[in-house]
Amino acid sequence: MQIAILLYDRFTALDAVGPYEVLSRLPDAKVTFVAEQAGLVRTDTRQLSLGVDATLGEVERPDIVVVPGGPGQVALMQDGPVHAWLRNAHEHSTWTTSVCTGSLILAAAGLLQDRRATSNWQALDQLRGLGADVVEERVVFDSKLATSAGVTAGIDMALALAGKIAGEQVAQAIQLGLEYDPEPPFGAGSPATAPAAVVEAVRAYSRFA
Amino acid sequence: MQIAILLYDRFTALDAVGPYEVLSRLPDAKVTFVAEQAGLVRTDTRQLSLGVDATLGEVERPDIVVVPGGPGQVALMQDGPVHAWLRNAHEHSTWTTSVCTGSLILAAAGLLQDRRATSNWQALDQLRGLGADVVEERVVFDSKLATSAGVTAGIDMALALAGKIAGEQVAQAIQLGLEYDPEPPFGAGSPATAPAAVVEAVRAYSRFA
Secondary structure, eight states: OEEEEEOOTTBOHHHHHHHHHHHTTSTTOEEEEEESSSEEEEBTTSSOEEEEOEEGGGOSSOSEEEEOOSGGGGGGOSSSHHHHHHHHHHHHOSEEEEOTTHHHHHHHTTOOTTOEEOOOGGGHHHHHHTTOEEOOSSEEEETTEEEESSTTHHHHHHHHHHHHHHOHHHHHHHHHHTTOOOOOSSSOSSTTTSOHHHHHHHHHHSTTO | OEEEEEOOTTBOHHHHHHHHHHHTTSTTOEEEEEESSSEEEEBTTSSOEEEEOEEGGGOSSOSEEEEOOSGGGGGGOSSSHHHHHHHHHHHHOSEEEEOTTHHHHHHHTTOOTTOEEOOOGGGHHHHHHTTOEEOOSSEEEETTEEEESSTTHHHHHHHHHHHHHHOHHHHHHHHHHTTOOOOOSSSOSSTTTSOHHHHHHHHHHSTTO
16 A cells, blocks of 8 residues: 655645554555655755655555645745646545645645545645635545644544554554654643634734735 | 754654754744754654754864654763763853653763652653652653653643743743644553553564553
8 A cells, every 4th residue: 555645845744644553553554755846855944854755757656645734835826747646646545634734735635625625724725725625623535535734733634544544443553653642831822722812923923924 | 042953863853852942942043953973864754854054073162952752762871971061061051951762862961860750651660760869740850851752742831831931921922923722632642541452562572662
């Protein structure tokens, strides 16, 4: 089972590494980090780089596609090699997935038209404008599409997907292996629960503002 | 504020990238991924590589040290350049931290003697044997040491640390930025809650068995 995770300049590392850590533990999984060019890709903070193990042309028909989000998504909203690769891969994939603003790229490539989908809480209006049927849930499945909310939601999405692919026991074993029994020290993980001042601060700072 | 994250062959990616994603968002944070040699370091699955941005000798006095875990930890239990670097860095650090079996490396380097500390649930006996005062909690603070349980616990540890460093509002803004409002699809994230068959399967599979 080949899993292709798309890398691009200024992606958010955890959007990619969360699902990688879960999906790479599925039986017979082979994760390949792909990008337009070989080499290294820098994350949004510029403080981390990940190695590209194959170019897009080298992994044309993965079973699972994962598209992370991040500020670099903005540069991938026009048609081009990434959109062409996504459309072709999606035609043959078993699952096409995204984390955070990765769903904006899927939508821009035409893959989310009238599909139930989600994204980072600050990107939902834009996702709606691109033709998706926006659902404000952390993980949203629609046929073979799985989209998730911001950054850390990719872990929940990947675990749910692992359950669908390999059964509940395997997914639970992966969860235990990752000791994923979260205890956030604060309750500010969603705009519905964060203090209003924190929500405003994040909005003001954000590229979506 | 310089944050050094130690990389080594066969580390677990999420152990490093979880704390990176949180701590890199602190005001004035500069994260540097360090290793004995420059180049790329491969993770435990061999399916992902991260770039090393500095050698150990180039970052001798970071403010924060993060030691991830992973199967490669086994090769770092003898005294050597990594232990020497850790002892020296710890002498000057503001915080010395670990995720998962990273605490076994800290303990082997002599930094956890009689200190309250934790690790992956399967490594607690070994940690105790190395002289630590083992506490079965997800995140454990003892003076300037912060250790955490397996893999994903590094996210919780880093958020708690962010709160101590920059205050609760900043930590909450980081949490909201990462939309860290976890909804695990299963309740199997700890040996206390996972079905017995799942716990046994993970034990049987594991290097700690």
